[in-house]
Amino acid sequence: MTDQVEPAGGPGADGPGPDGAGFTYRTPDASEQELIVVARPEARLRAGAEGVRSAAGSDVSALNMFLGDEQLALEPLFGNEERLHPAAGQHRESDEDGVPDLALFYRVRGGESRAQELRSRLAALPGIDTAYVKPGAVPASLGATDRAQTPAQRPSGPSGSPDVGESGRRKEGAPVTPDFTGRQGYLRPAPEGVDAHWAWQRLGGSGEGVTVIDIEGAWQLSHEDLAGKLAGVVIGTPIQDVAWRNHGTAVIGVIGGDRNSVGITGIAPEAMTATASFQPLGTAATIHAAAERLGPGDIVLIELHRPGPRFDFQPRDDQRGYVALEWWPDDYAAIRYATAKGVIVVGAAGNGAESLDDAVYERRPDGFPEWWRNPFNPSNQPSRAVLVGAGAPPPGTHGRDHGPDRSRLGFSNYGARVDAQGWGRETTTTGGSWNQPGDLQGGPVEIAWYTDTFSGTSSASPVVVGALACLQGMLKAAGQQLMNPDRARAVLRSTGSPQQDAPGRPASQRIGNRPDIRSAVTNLLPSAVGSGRAERYWDELIPYPPELPPRLRLFVAGEWRNLNDPSPDIRQAVRAAFAGGHPDVRVWFSDDEVVGLVVTG
Numbered sequence: 001m002t003d004q005v006e007p008a009g010g011p012g013a014d015g016p017g018p019d020g021a022g023f024t025y026r027t028p029d030a031s032e033q034e035l036i037v038v039a040r041p042e043a044r045l046r047a048g049a050e051g052v053r054s055a056a057g058s059d060v061s062a063l064n065m066f067l068g069d070e071q072l073a074l075e076p077l078f079g080n081e082e083r084l085h086p087a088a089g090q091h092r093e094s095d096e097d098g099v100p101d102l103a104l105f106y107r108v109r110g111g112e113s114r115a116q117e118l119r120s121r122l123a124a125l126p127g128i129d130t131a132y133v134k135p136g137a138v139p140a141s142l143g144a145t146d147r148a149q150t151p152a153q154r155p156s157g158p159s160g161s162p163d164v165g166e167s168g169r170r171k172e173g174a175p176v177t178p179d180f181t182g183r184q185g186y187l188r189p190a191p192e193g194v195d196a197h198w199a200w201q202r203l204g205g206s207g208e209g210v211t212v213i214d215i216e217g218a219w220q221l222s223h224e225d226l227a228g229k230l231a232g233v234v235i236g237t238p239i240q241d242v243a244w245r246n247h248g249t250a251v252i253g254v255i256g257g258d259r260n261s262v263g264i265t266g267i268a269p270e271a272m273t274a275t276a277s278f279q280p281l282g283t284a285a286t287i288h289a290a291a292e293r294l295g296p297g298d299i300v301l302i303e304l305h306r307p308g309p310r311f312d313f314q315p316r317d318d319q320r321g322y323v324a325l326e327w328w329p330d331d332y333a334a335i336r337y338a339t340a341k342g343v344i345v346v347g348a349a350g351n352g353a354e355s356l357d358d359a360v361y362e363r364r365p366d367g368f369p370e371w372w373r374n375p376f377n378p379s380n381q382p383s384r385a386v387l388v389g390a391g392a393p394p395p396g397t398h399g400r401d402h403g404p405d406r407s408r409l410g411f412s413n414y415g416a417r418v419d420a421q422g423w424g425r426e427t428t429t430t431g432g433s434w435n436q437p438g439d440l441q442g443g444p445v446e447i448a449w450y451t452d453t454f455s456g457t458s459s460a461s462p463v464v465v466g467a468l469a470c471l472q473g474m475l476k477a478a479g480q481q482l483m484n485p486d487r488a489r490a491v492l493r494s495t496g497s498p499q500q501d502a503p504g505r506p507a508s509q510r511i512g513n514r515p516d517i518r519s520a521v522t523n524l525l526p527s528a529v530g531s532g533r534a535e536r537y538w539d540e541l542i543p544y545p546p547e548l549p550p551r552l553r554l555f556v557a558g559e560w561r562n563l564n565d566p567s568p569d570i571r572q573a574v575r576a577a578f579a580g581g582h583p584d585v586r587v588w589f590s591d592d593e594v595v596g597l598v599v600t601g
Contacts, residue, residue: 010503012392012403013410025138025243032136034282035108035115035122036330037074038369043127046081047074047106054127055081063125070111070118077105077330078288078337098381099340100333100371104129107282119367132367134328135313137283137304139216139247140348141458142411142425177224177262177441177448181547183428184264185397186254186463190516191405191497192394194463196267197548199470199517200259201562201592204477207268207469212255213290214462215276215283216303217241219248222447225263225430229256229272235289236277242446243435248275250454251303253430254462255469263450264429265547267466268473278304283325287334287345296342297472297482301465302335302385303458305350309360322352323413326375326383327361329368339384339485344472346386346465348457349413355509356415376417384485386468386492387417388461389511390424391499397426398452407502408511412457420492420512421499422463427454464492467515471524478525495519527590532557534585537574554594556587563594573599 039045044055051064052074067074078084084103108131111118115133122131181187187196199205218238221230230252238245256273257266274293278286283304290300302325307313310321324347325331338345349356356376364372373380390412392402402425408414409424431449433439438449468488475482483491496513534554543550552566552574563570577583577599588596 010403011395011401012407012502013504025241033112033115034134035112035119035131036077036134036284036328037106037108037122037131038129038329039104039106040127040129041101041104044081045106045127047076052127058127060127063127066121066125072111072118073109074106075109076103077107077282077285078102078334099336100329102288102333102337105284105330105333107285123367130367130369132329132365133313134283134330135307135315137278137306137325138315139244139303139458140305140319140322140351140456140461141247141250142351142455177450179261180264180428180440180450183398183440183452185393186423186427187265187267187547190518191514194267194467194515195518196466196470198564199267199474200269201548202474202477202521204473204475205470205517206259207256207271207466207473209476210268210298210469210472211272211274211294212268212299212301212465212469213274213276213294214248214251214255214301214303215278215286215290216244216248216251217277217279218244219252219275220245220431220446220449221275223249223253223430223449224447225257225260225450226252226273228258229270231272231274234274234276234293235286236281237279238275238277239279241435242432246432246434246449246451247303247458249431249449250427250429250451251301251458251462254427254454254459255301255466257430267463268469271466271469271473284328284330284334287331288337291334291338291341291343291345294338294341294343296484297344297476299344299346299465299468299472300338301461302345302347303461305348305352305457308350308352308354309363309365310352310354319351319411320353323350323354323356323361323376324348324387326385326387329372332372332375332383335383335385342482342484344386344468344483344485344488345383346388346461346468348461349387349389349418349511351390351411351456351458352413353411354413354415356413356417358415376415378416382417384489386419386464386485386489388457388464389414389418389421390455390457390460391421391511391514392502393423393426400426402426403502403505404500406497406500406514407507408499408505408509410505412460412511414509414511416510418511419489420464420496421514422460424457424460425455426452427459427463428452429454429459464515467517467520468492470517471520474521475524480525483524491520491523495523529588529590529595530557531586531588531596534574534583534587537578537585539571539575552594554585554587554597556589559592561587561589561592561594563597570597570599
């Protein structure tokens with residue numbers, strides 16, 4: 001384990017906000033903290049509307065009396081205990097896959113203002129193993145200082161926007177949004193981006209057949225650029241706050257923004273996206289519920305972090321000390337359940353500027369069960385989720401410099417546990433800027449807001465999710481086995497564009513590689529090289545869609561094969577060969593990509 005390292009100065013070292021400014025997410029009172037109870041396995045508790053009983057015949061009268069006196073309710077965190085144990089109904093701390101026993105977790109409703117006092121009293125009752133308080137979860141994004149707004153200043157949303165009809169879509173005659181895809185550097189070839197353009201030319205490479213559920217607080221579901229594959233809210237109740245809504249809208253745009261002639265395009269535009277609010281269930285129950293709705297190979301994205309032990313779990317505007325959710329026992333249990341099902345879970349590593357290798361994370365907090373082990377320590381049983389850190393975009397992106405490309409941004413958590421990085425600054429996508437209209441396109445119409453400055457491990461994580469969705473789509477289209485959680489982590493760690501050093505932030509402060517879809521495909525798909533003579537050609541001077549590179553297309557062995565960005569000499573040689581009437585153009589190809597070419601006639 002290592003000591004904590006203070007971030008150095010210079011580009012990329014600043015904290016949240018355009019100039020290192022602080023900010024706060026408004027949250028409903030109920031979301032500020034959660035009081036979690038862990039039952040003793042032998043008590044076999046069963047909680048219902050009439051109170052708590054013991055299937056093992058234990059005396060739970062003291063527990064029921066306490067709950068009644070304090071006007072509290074104990075509810076199973078992950079649903080009915082018998083359903084979680086349909087066979088013998090026996091509880092144990094974990095199953096053969098290492099998934100903690102979900103039936104032992106309960107959430108206390110009521111008494112939120114006295115959570116710490118109630119925690120210690122609950123933990124002392126018969127049938128209870130322990131209890132702990134979780135601080136509130138917030139998006140792992142960076143933004144400007146939270147400015148108070150009057151009702152007249154506050155963005156009104158679709159129903160109050162003058163250019164929006166009752167359907168939530170823009171009225172006929174409203175201004176048309178420009179094409180912003182040229183600003184999405186994360187779509188470009190490696191090392192700048194993840195090479196989404198290349199993936200889109202491959203069967204399944206736009207994320208076809210893959211479902212992603214985004215877990216956070218709110219979204220603008222009527223956004224003009226999210227109409228194609230957005231399934232809506234499948235769990236929970238969205239938080240009614242424009243900052244939360246802007247955040248969720250930005251995340252969905254990075255993953256699955258519509259592929260059209262306006263606005264932006266998501267990395268995996270054909271993936272099905274859905275949303276899950278952690279209100280009112282809490283984070284762990286929402287992760288579990290999302291996993292229940294997905295199949296092996298689908299993806300859950302956790303766009304939240306919360307205050308960790310560095311500053312005694314206290315909320316801070318600068319987000320220092322915030323860490324990934326998996327550190328808490330019930331969230332870890334829910335993630336382990338999801339990954340055991342074959343669902344890939346991707347989580348923001350957090351914006352706490354923390355070394356997750358630090359010894360502070362080895363100390364078991366008061367109230368955590370004795371079986372808990374630090375999940376950030378690779379020596380302990382992992383959650384199997386992908387943790388994502390925030391890397392700098394190429395210098396000069398949008399005219400700004402955040403340090404060397406792919407270097408760790410100063411606010412990003414880091415350590416051996418972090419698997420991969422995405423763009424942590426300058427991420428162009430749908431939605432507004434923090435709690436304001438979009439900085440790229442604003443105005444009175446919320447469904448047409450766009451931002452150039454989505455940031456944090458929150459912007460980095462959907463970049464990784466988009467790359468994984470493209471890869472899963474290609475595997476599915478090729479009839480290959482989809483990546484399971486372990487394979488996904490291994491591919492992200494063994495391929496991609498390597499992390500770079502920055503002054504005071506060396507690559508040894510690990511946030512991992514930026515995904516490179518093309519290099520990952522060579523790791524995942526068997527690649528047989530074929531050869532043949534070209535029968536005809538097509539010199540594609542103006543590519544379609546326009547974001548694709550110019551191509552020389554050659555018809556070989558019954559299919560069109562593509563040579564991207566051919567040199568003028570190659571173009572001229574192929575034209576001359578076919579113009580002569582007796583072309584002899586020999587082509588070597590892998591799938592639909594030309595990997596070698598010789599012109600002899």
